[in-house]
Amino acid sequence: xxxxxxxxxxxxxxxxxGLIWLGEQRMVLLHLASLQAIRxxxxxxxxxxxxxxxxxxxxxxxxxxxxxxxxxxRPDASLLDAFSVGPQLHMLEGAVRVSLLRFDVDxxxxxxxxxxxxxxxxxxxxxxxxETGPAxxxxxxxxxxxxxxxxxxxxxxxxxxREIRCAxxxxxxxxxEGRFLDxxxxxxxxxxxxxxxxxxxxxxxxxxxxxxxxxxxPVSDDQGLLIGQSPAFQETVTLLRHAAPTSVSVxxxxxxxxGKERFARALHAMSPRADKPFVAINCAALPAELIESELFxxxxxxxxxxxxxxxxxxxxxxxxxxxxDELGDLPLQAQAKLLxxxxxxxxxxxxxxxxxxxxxxxxxxxxVDLELAVAEGRFRADLLYRLNVYxxxxxxxxxxxxxxxPLARHLLQRxxxxxxxxxxxxxxxxxxxxxxxGWPGNVRELENLIERGLILTPPGRQIDASVLFPxxxxxxxxxxxxxxxxxxxxxxxxxxxxxxxxxxxxMRSKGLSLEALEDSLLHEAVARARGSVSAAARSIGLxxxxxxxxxxxxxxxxxx
Numbered sequence: 001x002x003x004x005x006x007x008x009x010x011x012x013x014x015x016x017x018g019l020i021w022l023g024e025q026r027m028v029l030l031h032l033a034s035l036q037a038i039r040x041x042x043x044x045x046x047x048x049x050x051x052x053x054x055x056x057x058x059x060x061x062x063x064x065x066x067x068x069x070x071x072x073x074r075p076d077a078s079l080l081d082a083f084s085v086g087p088q089l090h091m092l093e094g095a096v097r098v099s100l101l102r103f104d105v106d107x108x109x110x111x112x113x114x115x116x117x118x119x120x121x122x123x124x125x126x127x128x129x130x131e132t133g134p135a136x137x138x139x140x141x142x143x144x145x146x147x148x149x150x151x152x153x154x155x156x157x158x159x160x161x162r163e164i165r166c167a168x169x170x171x172x173x174x175x176x177e178g179r180f181l182d183x184x185x186x187x188x189x190x191x192x193x194x195x196x197x198x199x200x201x202x203x204x205x206x207x208x209x210x211x212x213x214x215x216x217x218p219v220s221d222d223q224g225l226l227i228g229q230s231p232a233f234q235e236t237v238t239l240l241r242h243a244a245p246t247s248v249s250v251x252x253x254x255x256x257x258x259g260k261e262r263f264a265r266a267l268h269a270m271s272p273r274a275d276k277p278f279v280a281i282n283c284a285a286l287p288a289e290l291i292e293s294e295l296f297x298x299x300x301x302x303x304x305x306x307x308x309x310x311x312x313x314x315x316x317x318x319x320x321x322x323x324x325d326e327l328g329d330l331p332l333q334a335q336a337k338l339l340x341x342x343x344x345x346x347x348x349x350x351x352x353x354x355x356x357x358x359x360x361x362x363x364x365x366x367x368v369d370l371e372l373a374v375a376e377g378r379f380r381a382d383l384l385y386r387l388n389v390y391x392x393x394x395x396x397x398x399x400x401x402x403x404x405x406p407l408a409r410h411l412l413q414r415x416x417x418x419x420x421x422x423x424x425x426x427x428x429x430x431x432x433x434x435x436x437x438g439w440p441g442n443v444r445e446l447e448n449l450i451e452r453g454l455i456l457t458p459p460g461r462q463i464d465a466s467v468l469f470p471x472x473x474x475x476x477x478x479x480x481x482x483x484x485x486x487x488x489x490x491x492x493x494x495x496x497x498x499x500x501x502x503x504x505x506x507m508r509s510k511g512l513s514l515e516a517l518e519d520s521l522l523h524e525a526v527a528r529a530r531g532s533v534s535a536a537a538r539s540i541g542l543x544x545x546x547x548x549x550x551x552x553x554x555x556x557x558x559x560x
Contacts, residue, residue, distance in 0.1 A: 001084040001100060006073055007092060022089075023069050032428060036126040052141045056193050059145025066090075066146075067153030079105060086150040087116065096121045096143055101175070105155075110180055112159055114151065118143065118167075118174035127168040129405065133229050138166035140174055148194070151178055160190045170229075226266045227410050228403035232395035236263070239392045244270035249342060251327075251387045252365040254394030257444030260365040261325060263394055268321040273361060276320030279313050283334075284326035292334050292350050299352040314347050314358050321361045327387075328368025328379065338362075339383045362387075397439040397446065398534075404434050407443065411450045412463075423454060424462045433465040436544050438534040519554055522547065 010023045020027045042051040063086065070085035080103055087098035102115040123140040138144075144163050151159040158181040165175035181187050226237065243250055244267055252260045261280060268278045286294055297312030313322055324330070330338065341347050342362065346355045364387050373379035397404065408426060416422050426434070430453075439445055453463040507517055521540065525547075529535035537547040 001088060002077070002081045004088040004092065007085060007088050010069070010073070011092065022066075022093075023072075025065055025069075027093075032122055032125070033425070035122065036129060039123070039126055040130055053193050055141040056145035056148075059142035059147075060149035060152075060194055061145075062142075063146035063149030063151070064153040067150045070154055083151075083154060086147075086154065090143075090146060090150075094122070095146070096140075096174075107155070110157075110182065112151075112155070112178065112180045112183065114159075114161075114178040116147065116161075116176050116178070118176065121167060121174050124167040124174060128229075128402075129409070134170040135166065135168040137169070138163035138174070139168040140166060140176075143174075144176060145194070147176055147178060155180075157181075158191075160184060160187070160194075162190065226262060227406050228400060229406070230395075230400035230402040232400045233403055236392060236394060237266075239390075240267045240270060243267060243390055243392075245272065247361050248390045249362045249364070249387055251389075251391045252363060252394055253370075253391060254367060255396050255442055256367045257442035258394040258396060259443045260367075260394055261323060262443075263392070264321070264323045264363045264365060267363060268361075271321070271361070273320045277317050278321050278323070279317035280323040280325060281313050282325045284329035288331045291331060292337065295334060296337060296347045296349055298350040309349070312347070312349065314341065314360055315356070317360045318358045319360075321363060324362065324364045326366060326368075327364040328366040328370060328373055332378075332380065335380045335383050339380065339386060342383075342386045397442040401435055404439075404446070405431055407446060408434055408450055411447045412454065415447070415451045415454050419451075419454060421454060421459055423457050424460060426453075427462040427464050430463055430465040430468055433469055433538070436534050436538060437469070438532045440532075518550075522550055522554070526551070 010021075011027075012021045014021065020029060039051070039055065042054060046054075066086055066089045069089070070082050073085050074082045080100075083103065084100065087100060090096055091098050097119040099117040099119070100114075101117050102113060104113040105111065118140065121140050121143060123143055127135055127139045140163055144161055147161040148159060151161070159178055160181055161176045161178035162184075163174060163176050165171040165173065167174050181191065184190055226233075228234070228237075240263065250264075250267065252263055254260055264280070265278060268274060281294060283291060293310065293312065295312050295314060297315055298310045300309050324338075337347065341358075341360075345359070346357050348355055370379050370384050370388075374381045374384055397407075408431070412423075412426065434446070434449075441448070449468055450463075453467050456467050457463045503517070506512070507514075512520075522536075525536040525540050526533065529539060533547055533551075534544045537544045540547070542550075
């Protein structure tokens with residue numbers, strides 16, 4: 001697409017009366033949260049079908065208005081460049097990032113085939129904030145209406161688009177296809193979405209149906225405390241589902257803080273043992289001399305102070321599930337008794353000789369490399385083989401970036417309830433910072449960070465990125481927007497004059513090229529961030545993907 005400089009000139013901020021103009025059209029800057037709230041309320045109140053049609057018609061009207069600018073902005077441009085005004089305006093307005101994939105037009109034959117890729121759709125983003133799973137149908141209704149309205153007005157004949165891919169449904173991006181109305185085999189069905197309907201007359205009936213449906217289908221979640229929609233998360237949940245109806249022992253592995261106990265509790269909740277006890281013990285939290293009595297129980301007089309018989313965790317969990325957290329720290333003697341139980345289903349209390357049969361499903365969890373522990377003599381090989389029948393690796397939080405935002409919102413609700421304090425939520429900038437952070441402490445670190453943010457934020461306010469990451473510096477855009485005296489928005493990279501002169505003098509004195517300077521800057525940023533690419537990227541105003549790409553390109557060039 002051509003440069004959008006001519007379109008940017010149309011955007012004017014009136015400093016005297018506070019109005020915003022796009023050409024002759026008055027515009028309004030809205031918070032994404034406001035649009036999301038409107039969309040959510042519409043769906044809840046009138047149902048998804050009528051909400052979709054309303055939003056599509058609203059988008060259609062917006063697209064039609066923008067199309068009126070296209071010919072005036074580029075009167076002598078080619079058909080493609082003139083048409084590109086619409087997609088570029090859509091991007092400038094912050095709705096979506098647009099890439100034209102195909103643009104075939106033959107007006108003499110009445111033919112149009114237009115395919116467009118969308119990234120960062122606000123409507124797909126809104127769905128992700130409201131829901132914890134993929135949508136069944138495409139959700140970019142207002143954006144779709146915009147494309148149809150713009151194209152119809154631009155060509156002076158009805159053209160409609162269909163969303164053939166949607167990020168809210170799990171696709172990597174959204175994609176739409178547009179044709180003139182008579183080229184669609186199901187034109188009548190598509191056209192119905194833009195027709196006025198008798199919604200108000202049926203409003204009460206629809207509202208009653210929605211309420212009845214809610215009462216008949218209460219929200220349930222067989223995953224317990226688990227929240228996520230990323231492929232890595234879904235793969236783990238699938239493994240849990242397969243194991244749930246069986247009694248197989250499960251070995252949960254993963255980094256510290258990934259939430260292994262939550263996954264264990266979810267597995268218990270999915271299983272036929274859900275109404276039986278779930279008992280957890282941290283093998284690293286107890287002294288070695290007490291761990292056996294805690295696990296297997298003890299008889300009276302088994303050790304000093306044992307004045308009566310005592311049930312162990314295995315007996316308390318009888319019929320249910322026992323989680324052995326931090327299994328790698330279990331003493332060798334206790335490992336031998338655990339192996340015996342896994343082989344026979346029997347235990348003996350400390351100081352006793354009576355064999356007791358218990359029905360317990362064992363879930364072991366560890367962040368220790370058990371194979372290395374076996375090689376070092378700290379863990380029994382036969383126990384590892386017995387437990388490793390069904391291993392499940394819990395992915396680190398950085399491997400499931402799609403889950404960070406819904407997790408953060410869930411954790412915020414939880415800590416607000418715990419502290420009896422309410423804030424509005426997380427700012428958009430805070431959410432960007434959360435998504436780009438490296439999360440060495442995983443979900444546990446996220447929860448601690450959210451709790452800190454709640455404590456430091458005044459009631460009724462949003463939690464800002466500066467509260468969550470006070471030492472991260474400004475991670476805003478790499479360009480600065482300035483409004484000059486005429487009210488025109490001027491966008492250009494800017495650096496302090498003294499800093500610019502200093503850099504130029506250093507390049508001249510050291511004989512550095514611009515490429516060498518950038519290379520040094522990138523590596524210095526990574527070094528100061530102690531190897532964290534995410535933190536380094538934030539410090540120099542790039543995304544993690546942008547910095548990774550630059551580092552990879554330089555590494556490949558160095559190898560040649």
